Amino acid sequence: MKNLKKKALAGAIAGVFAFGAGFYMAPDATLPTLTMMQAAEAAPQWEQGTITAEGFGTPPxxxxxxxASIMARRAAIVDAxxxxxxxxxxxxxxxxxxxQNFVISSDIVKTKVSALIxxxxxxxxxxxxxxxxxVVMSMPMYGMQGLSSAIxxxxxxxxxxxxxPPVISATITAEITTxxxxxxxxxxxxxxxxxxxxxxxxxxxxxxxNGRAIYGVSNINYDQAISQGMVGYSTSVSSAQTLPRAGGSPLVIRxxxxxxGNNSTNPVNVVVSVDDGDRILAANAQSSMLMNGNVVFVR
Structure with missing residues (x-):
């Protein structure tokens, strides 16, 4: 169940669209209920780098x-x-x-996000x-017209x-150098x-x-982060190896x-062994792959 604050935010943004464009918005009771499949399709698609949503409208x-057709279409756009x-x-x-946290705390972010939607x-x-x-509408997650440009x-x-951070193990450094x-x-x-x-x-x-941060937002070129994100997401190692950001010879770590994070159990971060952390850092010293965001997570 979505919390009231999120619904209020989404409704307020959509309300701006409806008022500003003069759209007719059909009452919720007249709109089809989203099926489980439609809800899944509306979720952010991280592998494709898009966010899509479906909308329905009926004429007055x-x-x-x-x-009637024009007004139903406009209502569907507002709903999407x-x-x-x-x-x-x-x-x-x-x-x-x-x-949502950024939108609530920053009018600048709120304005940018509203414009992107x-x-x-x-x-x-x-x-x-x-x-x-x-209608089905889509917006990119990355690029100057994407959500990353606001975030x-x-x-x-x-x-x-x-x-x-520096590499701890001289043995790992020698391994990567070889x-x-x-x-x-x-x-x-x-x-x-x-x-x-x-x-x-x-x-x-x-x-x-050991809790050492091998890679994070402080290590990346921000222009790269806007254009392609800090990491790419893939559904398998084999598909990850085909992504341009991984290059022709990626280091694969399990x-x-x-x-x-420090105050959350939301599992968005990955943990590797200390030796594998050193391998990533030693490889990065040879190529600056972390600053360029040449990182893919398989999930």
């Missing part, structure tokens, strides 16, 4: 023909924007924070036999850049957290089992667990 009573707002507000920024594009539409209308600058204000000399450098890192219940977020962290 007493309107017919092309005018409202559903997008609800989806966006629940997107996880990090283990403790959602987009209003700019969402229709990717599918259909007029029903009974005169109602259905990452706000994260940067709270997190100054910092270098990754690999680079004989087989070439690593082009990225894939952390396999499949089966561990990892949840996606805009600002995840790679920890080692996560030992997932975890939340």
């Amino acid at each position: 009573m007493g309107t017919y023909g092309s005018k 924007q409202r559903n997008l707002a609800e989806q966006v507000s629940g997107v996880q920024v990090d283990a403790e924070t959602t987009v 209003k700019g969402a594009v229709i990717v599918e539409e259909q007029q029903m036999p009974d005169g109602s209308y259905r 990452m600058p706000a994260i940067r204000d709270n997190t100054p850049p910092a270098p990754p 690999h680079v000399q004989t087989r070439g450098g690593y082009t990225g890192v894939i952390v396999d957290a499949s089966g561990l219940g990892l949840k996606p977020s805009f600002s995840p962290v790679i920890y080692d089992t 996560a030992v667990q997932v975890r939340g």
Whole structure:
């Protein structure tokens, strides 16, 4: 069940759309109920880097023909924007924070997010036999027209850049150096957290089992984070290896667990062994793959 604050936020944003555009919004009781499949389709699609939502609209009573169709379509657009707002507000920024938290605390972020939702594009539409209308709208998660363009600058204000921690083990450094000399450098890192219940977020962290932060928002080029996100998400190691951000020779690491942050159990962060943390850091010293965001999580 969604909390009242989130519903109020989503409703307020959608209300702005409806009022500003003069749309007719059909009462909720007249709209079809979202099925489980439709709800799943409306969720943020991290692997594709999009957020989509479905909307339904009906024409006002007493309107017919092309005018009824136009007004039903407009109502469906408003409904889809409202559903997008609800989806966006629940997107996880990090283990403790959602987009909703940023919107509530910052008028700048609220304005940007509202504009991005209003700019969402229709990717599918259909007029029903009974005169109602259905649309599917989509907005990108990344890029200058994506949600990251509103969120990452706000994260940067709270997190100054910092270098990754040093490698602990000289043996691991020698291992990676030998690999680079004989087989070439690593082009990225894939952390396999499949089966561990990892949840996606805009600002995840790679920890080692000693609690050392191997990779986080302070280590990345913010322009890269806006354009492609801090990490990519994939459903398997084999599909992760095909992603351009992993490059042709990624270092593949198996996560030992997932975890939340200091004040949350929300499992958006991955944990690797101390030696594997060193391997990531030593490989990064050869290629700067962390700063470039050449990181993929398998979940």
